[in-house]
Amino acid sequence: MEAGRQRQGRLWSNLKEVCDLLHIPAAVSMNTEELLFQHVQFKTGQRVHTIGQAFDTLYIVNSGFLKTVLIDEFGNEQVLSFPMKGDMLGVDGIHTRHYASEAVALSDCDLILVPFKKLTALGRVHAELENLMYGVMSRELVREQAMIGMLGALSAEARVARFLISLAERFAAMGYSSKLFNLRMTRHEIGSYLGLTLETVSRTLSAFNEIGLITVDQRTIGIKDPEALKTLRRLPPSRSRAKQNAKHKAEADSAGDGQVLATA
Amino acid sequence: MEAGRQRQGRLWSNLKEVCDLLHIPAAVSMNTEELLFQHVQFKTGQRVHTIGQAFDTLYIVNSGFLKTVLIDEFGNEQVLSFPMKGDMLGVDGIHTRHYASEAVALSDCDLILVPFKKLTALGRVHAELENLMYGVMSRELVREQAMIGMLGALSAEARVARFLISLAERFAAMGYSSKLFNLRMTRHEIGSYLGLTLETVSRTLSAFNEIGLITVDQRTIGIKDPEALKTLRRLPPSRSRAKQNAKHKAEADSAGDGQVLATA
């Protein structure tokens, strides 16, 4: 459970492999066989880095699933992201030279160590490297902007729907099935990530299941209607309330088409 | 109203001035008198850049106030930030080479143009420059993380309170009064930024005013009790310790000190 790391792994990656992992066009034609980055393994539950810890290295996820969290003054966790293969960790430590968030392995993980000093030293020799870093950081910035937009503007159902779609797309990009996958995080963590309670997450998943958008069995999710999930804003009234709304329901139904989403 | 720019300004800044503006230790001792960056003026309401526009330059705010916004599929604005003196604009364009957000001047502004190509070219000569950029981008990343945390976890009152404190601190850092200042944005823009409606913002400000935390007169805000604003928290004290709190709830309620915030 310590923030330290265990070094039984003997794996190393060269620069090109790292660039490929980041989905960055490795226009680097240099011979990089001598430039190796060490891998490190973390077991489920282990912390990669903690808040306030001195920053010196970036991490790139080679395999496994993690979460990054902020801890507020009362010890409550706020999940910021769920990094997986190809994502970079630790960037928030550059500014103050101390990590601003905590990263925890949600499964056994294999990470690539990128000592920040080594990176900047490399940048001095290979100028295209800094563009690579700018790109990664800018991408992360855009991702967080989208997150802010979502938290600021979307309903609970829309957040959960987008979360599922986002997961599906990331799994697809990693070569896994985008139709059937396992959540690596608890309802509580999803709720924290989406600014909702775990009950709301659970209820929303159940509602999606009832309507046939997805199938849910604990952490196993099947995506049945990705298009509906993508464009979903609000859910139609549930069956329990339907009776009470019966009077107004007719006009509402006639006005609206059979669409799942009530576009505004 | 076009995204273009008017070039009547003849002002230029050298690298050191730029670094100072960014609050970055300009450890650069090089002679930079020949390295000049042009200023550009924007009038209230003008767009600095729009979403999707080809990216080629970063902007540093020398004076004035702006907002950056995302536009969703229905044309709704989501305010992302309120840049002011010393802030950098356009970083989100690096990744895709197209700006991901739109920047609008809320007052007459003076911006410094930093052509991205020029910056990377400079980085090749002066390695410390890239650290500067990493720092700026990392800082922005951390700021957005804090924003996500706020949107995900805080009540409306706490968000407004933190917004005011944040503004006060930024004004102080710029040499203005942190006790009395003018908002440059509408209630609607504040609401969008904080994930609230304009009515809630207005009501919350009125409530703070009634309680004596601040004074409000349209866009003129006076900060009366910054400490109370800073410690104004969300309503539920905890989620993980809910059970224990239940027992002590009675005494906590009866002990109800003069604190402004109803902690439970």
Add this chain to the structure above:
DNA sequence: CGCGAGATTGACTCGGGTCAATAGTAGTGG
């Protein structure tokens, strides 16, 4: 001066948080 954008305030509604009970699942050790 009057117009229109912005701000304030009230009344009402409802989405989603809170509390609570139950059940499924995983790990542990006898």
Add this chain to the structure above:
DNA sequence: CCACTACTATTGACCCGAGTCAATCTCGCG
């Protein structure tokens, strides 16, 4: 192997914070 425990998920009942709708009010500006 099964019981025991702790964690996770589901579901229901209730309710409150904040959104919605709407009626003024204010102020800056042409």
